[in-house]
Amino acid sequence: MAADLSLPLVAERSFWSTQRIIGVALLAAIVAFAFVTPFVFDGSPTRQSLRNVLGAPTVLEPLGYDHLGRSMLARMSAALRLSLGLAFLSVITAAVPGIALGILAAWKGGWTDRLISLVADAFLALPGLLLVLMFIAIVQDAPWALYVGISLVLWIEYFRLTRSITRALVLSPAVQASQLLGFGPLYIVRRHIWPEIAPLVLTVGAFGAASAIAAIAALSFVSVGVRPPTPELGLMMTELLPYYHEAPHALLQPVVAVFLLILSLNLIAGSNSR
């Protein structure tokens, strides 16, 4: 595996780069749109008004209507809530065991390390999307299939990162001194290991969220992810593509949304990472 993680030293560059601030602002705007809209705007993502099929944006309906006369505003905000929520959940679900196992493997070494690393390598042998696809095939039609599948892919990056950092730290004089002074593992993790890992958790998390959002959209786009009539960004693209000629604004909305979401997360993740 060629992914050579050259670790930037903590505080080598300031945590809040301009780029990251722009990314956070963009993400905050998207989150606000997704979660505030239902309170301000009274509309259901599935209610049809057939007179307005593919209708252009108006004052009352600022994003127009889709091919079944449903409010695009309600659907876009619902789709964004789904993507954001699912991505956030997957990242958290992947981060906690990933980091814990990484510390455990590096700390214990020996067979524990070998066993966990073997499992991680097995998951890495297949590209992530294939793994999620196979997982969806097993638990088809279960809404949590996407979530579990994506988390199963994302935890590996956390594990590998945490393990490589912790391995170096466990042997460091600082940790040895703490151990000699009789401090327990919990203290050492909190005092020595976590501060080194924490700044990178955000980077890996932002990347993980970006790839989760891309995967959800891609799988729904090829009709193996979320099912209609659930509003989902990739699925909306599939549904609206045939009507591009009549209503280009409708198709472009989910396209722009996916782009801005992933862009904001990439900006938060930082420039060091490709």
Next chain:
Amino acid sequence: MSNHFIPPVVRTVILPRLAQAVMVALLVGVLTFILVRSLPGDMAYRIAAGRYGYDMVDTAAADAVRRELGLEQPALTALGSWLWDILRLDFGNSLISGAPVIKEIVHQFGATVELSLAAVLLSLLIGPPLGVLAGLRPGGWLDRVLLVVSSGLRSLPAFVLGLLLIILLAREFGWFPAAGHGSASNLALPALTLALGLAAVSARVARDAMLGVAQSPYYAFGRTKGLSERQVFARHGMRNVAVPIVTYLGVQFVYLIEGVVVVESLFAWPGIGHALVHAIFARDVPMIQGTALVMGLMFVVLNTGVDLACRWLDPRVARA
């Protein structure tokens, strides 16, 4: 185990990759085994229906299948024989078309290889040359434009990029057909979709590598001793820049394989990825197994190629 008789290439490249290939087969095998076990209904009837057609299935046929495949044996033994079948590349017949899976896959594999090769070659023509030019003048206009364009492209998943290309190049300008397979023009859009995604990253890698090389003492010395820009790049730059690009290609194959699955479906390209998505949609287990395995093995083979190319480009790796 003594390492004396094993050539280093085998030890450091071939054996780990072989282990990875076995891992892929195990993973696909176990996952599809769980899939079959979790399907509702009696598996023997299902397989019998796949073999003889739905009209010909009766209890006798199902019992025959059950006896022959040993379906009533405990799960662990069943898993063993399941994996053994995969090892012999015996995937059985597609539940949908009835044709042997291996025959269908061979056909689709050609289309996928065609698309992937075109995409990788195109990306290497676009990305690294632009990246090298940008790296030679860091902060110049090309460098800045390239940064913005590649950040933008990286924020577009492959299928969204393909969608935009269809809208722009097929619908608005009418340069290429949006879907289909057969003539060279059909290859243009799917290959370009994947190539742009790959090039967005390889251009940045090439740019950083070129910047590093151009600032190195040996590059400065090459210039000082009177070599022209062209000579110093050909003698001292090219190979050193190529190493990280090729190394990173290995990471990019994840994008390629994932992209192939989605982009083939988008452009109705009759390849393995398209077949995999269809098989999952139809729960055609033998096809899922065959296509996923081939995609996974393709990933391993491509990575082996990258490892070997890295050793050839940078012999220091081999000596270390």
